[in-house]
Amino acid sequence: MRCWISIFFAIFTTFSFAEDKTTLYDFRYWSAPDHTRIVIDKEEDTLFNIKSFDDYVVISFDDAEVLSETFSNIFFRDGRIQKVRIKRDKETIKLIVHINNKFTTKHFTLKPNAKYKFHRLVVDIVDLELKSTTKITKPIAVKPDKNQKIILVDAGHGGEDSGAIGKNKSKEKDVNLAIAKKLVSIINKNKDLKAVLTRSGDYYVPLTKRITIAQKERATMFISIHADAVESSVAKGASVYTLSEKGNKSKLAKQLESSQNVVDQFGGVESVIDSDQFLKNILTDFSRKDRDMQSFKLANEIINQLEKIGPIHKKVPQKANFVVLKSPSIPSVLVETAFISNPTQEKRLTNRKQQTKIAQSIYQGILKYYSNL
Structure with a gap:
């Protein structure tokens, strides 16, 4: 617990006293049957990069800072996302999202509207259908009710x-x-x-x-x-x-x-x-x-x-x-x-x-x- 507080203090202190940084305002996650959606509120000109690896995704932001009141919203887990870590690499903030299953990603940005006042980066972690290598047995035929x-x-x-x-x-x-x-x-x-x-x-x-x-x-x-x-x-x-x-x-x-x-x-x-x-x-x-x-x-x-x-x-x-x-x-x-x-x-x-x-x-x-x- 003491270690986590120290990490938070170090990261937040770096963010708080940085000048000319782009702000990451908030973080939200939505779990669906076939994907998990990550939504990040950001400024319009925020530079970002998304890289996928075997079992994790790195979402990077150049010259960015995170607000103290929404810092805890970064951390999330569900049946698909094992954990989310945050790391500063020189002038770059990296969100490292560890994934349990085989996946692919897609992303897009959204402009502000009546409900959301910030620009948004949306990243979808989408399940990949695994190809079965085991012998497939003949399924039991279930006769559909034509009248249903x-x-x-x-x-x-x-x-x-x-x-x-x-x-x-x-x-x-x-x-x-x-x-x-x-x-x-x-x-x-x-x-x-x-x-x-x-x-x-x-x-x-x-x-x-x-x-x-x-x-x-x-x-x-x-x-x-x-x-x-x-x-x-x-x-x-x-x-x-x-x-x-x-x-x-x-x-x-x-x-x-x-x-x-x-x-x-x-x-x-x-x-x-x-x-x-x-x-x-x-x-x-x-x-x-x-x-x-x-x-x-x-x-x-x-x-x-x-x-x-x-x-x-x-x-x-x-x-x-x-x-x-x-x-x-x-x-x-x-x-x-x-x-x-x-x-x-x-x-x-x-x-x-x-x-x-x-x-x-x-x-x-x-x-x-x-x-x-």
């Missing part, structure tokens, strides 16, 4: 992307995940249905990857869970959105599109579906129209059920150009469960019993939709 319907439940935001923040500092990403987990749990009690989450913890999943997950799981329905937020603290009620490739003229829909579709904000630069003709190449006019019609019917059934437990902001399904709703050929809706910007509704959204009621209502809407097919 697979529902992809998407918890909006996550990780570095907190989503909206309530008046009492509740984070939308946490509310979304809590409701999504409850919805999945309820759905999976029905043997005719199977629900799968796009994320099961506090990490960010790129928007187009959420669609890819739906395709991989052969989902027959996509439901994205969110919470509304506006400047006014009195707006209240739930809304359900379906896809409009042309977007929506309403002020709220445009605001929501802007906040939900920031595809390069937290996940690196993604391929936006509209720009690469992905949607048009896959969907025929007929299947697109059928998807839109079925999405509207599903949205309407969910609204009818949500109306039984609380206020409704829009009594008919709304349309907006949300990237996550572009799952080919399957009904897809985005549920704004309530306004987290309203303190009363924020309290409701963070209450476990109320979260269960919301999840149960969405589930009943799903059942009503399927019963009418």
Whole structure:
């Protein structure tokens, strides 16, 4: 313990009295099933270098200093990262990240925005799939139930992307995940249905990857869970959105599109579906129209059920150009469960019993939709 304090004092003293140094403001880590994300708040012109070795990564910063109040945030471990060390090599600060498994890295930088006032360096430590050298035995065939319907439940935001923040500092990403987990749990009690989450913890999943997950799981329905937020603290009620490739003229829909579709904000630069003709190449006019019609019917059934437990902001399904709703050929809706910007509704959204009621209502809407097919 005495040794650690001495090391900290030596490093911090060097940082504190350095002149003309670039500042590393803070350090955050996000653990996902296939990668760990490292986010470092820095100045715009900070010079950095990233080198990977067999079992560790070195992230170097030239002429840098670390703040005393965030120094302890450097140190982290999870199932992937064994430990993180800090070392000064002449004028360079090095973060040495020791990794347990075979890995690769990718990195990118992000500019300040409404939620983060500093420039950010994002480094992803990504698992490599190990090639098995052992003899592979023939797996036991599990006959899939052709009648089972697979529902992809998407918890909006996550990780570095907190989503909206309530008046009492509740984070939308946490509310979304809590409701999504409850919805999945309820759905999976029905043997005719199977629900799968796009994320099961506090990490960010790129928007187009959420669609890819739906395709991989052969989902027959996509439901994205969110919470509304506006400047006014009195707006209240739930809304359900379906896809409009042309977007929506309403002020709220445009605001929501802007906040939900920031595809390069937290996940690196993604391929936006509209720009690469992905949607048009896959969907025929007929299947697109059928998807839109079925999405509207599903949205309407969910609204009818949500109306039984609380206020409704829009009594008919709304349309907006949300990237996550572009799952080919399957009904897809985005549920704004309530306004987290309203303190009363924020309290409701963070209450476990109320979260269960919301999840149960969405589930009943799903059942009503399927019963009418």
